[in-house]
Structure formats: structure tokens, C-alpha cells
Amino acid sequence: MKRGQGGTTNQEYQIRPKQREKFRPGKAKEIISETLNLKLKNQVYTDAATVSTISRDIADTIKYKLKDLGLPRYKFMVSVIIGQQKGQGVRVGSRQFWDFDTDYVASDYYVNDSLFCLVTVYGVYLY
Numbered sequence: 001m002k003r004g005q006g007g008t009t010n011q012e013y014q015i016r017p018k019q020r021e022k023f024r025p026g027k028a029k030e031i032i033s034e035t036l037n038l039k040l041k042n043q044v045y046t047d048a049a050t051v052s053t054i055s056r057d058i059a060d061t062i063k064y065k066l067k068d069l070g071l072p073r074y075k076f077m078v079s080v081i082i083g084q085q086k087g088q089g090v091r092v093g094s095r096q097f098w099d100f101d102t103d104y105v106a107s108d109y110y111v112n113d114s115l116f117c118l119v120t121v122y123g124v125y126l127y
Contacts, residue, residue: 017102025106031066079122082115103122
């Protein structure tokens, strides 16, 4: 805060994150990889209801770990896609409208004999 004329207080508004407060995709990828290895290590694809619960658990775990990084004014969106592994290919696309200076994306995947999982995390700075 700065003191203005006449004893009034002027506040400065920060519109960009400080360098040390920027979302780091590399750190997010580590969090994703650790979580996928922990949650899916011995997991077998059974049915859609079970996969839905696992997906939510993975997304919540990643989201809370990202929040623990203490990056002020960042909103995190976590997308988890799990499917049965039958040797098929999968294509996933997404489009965003964002600020290339402050917003970032990180993703990683996990595959075993029974299932595949793709996680994408979007870190968006709130102005």
C-alpha cells in the first residue's frame, strides 16, 4: 500500500502473477504421474460405475495437491479420461482461449493391461 496525498490510502492491483507464483507445468506433471501410479497401480477395468468413482478420486487428489502449491489466484481444472485397454487408439482434443503469459496446461497418461487413463490439468490465472 502507498500513502497518497491527504492521508488517503491507495492500493496497487496486481494483474500478473509474480515469477515465483506462476503455475509450473513440470511440477503439475509430477503430481499427475505420482497420483496415477499410486491410484492405478493394481487397478483393473471393471465397469463404468467403478471407473467413474476412480476418475473423481484421481481428479480430486490432483486438484488438492495443486492447491497445496499455494499459487494465489489460480484456478485449476482437472480432466480425467479412463477407458478399457483393448489395444485401440484414442484421440483427445481441446481448445482454450487464454493468456499465454499466465495460463498453462500439463498432462500425463497411465496404461496397464486393463485400462488407460489420460489426465489434463489447466491452470488459469484469475485477474
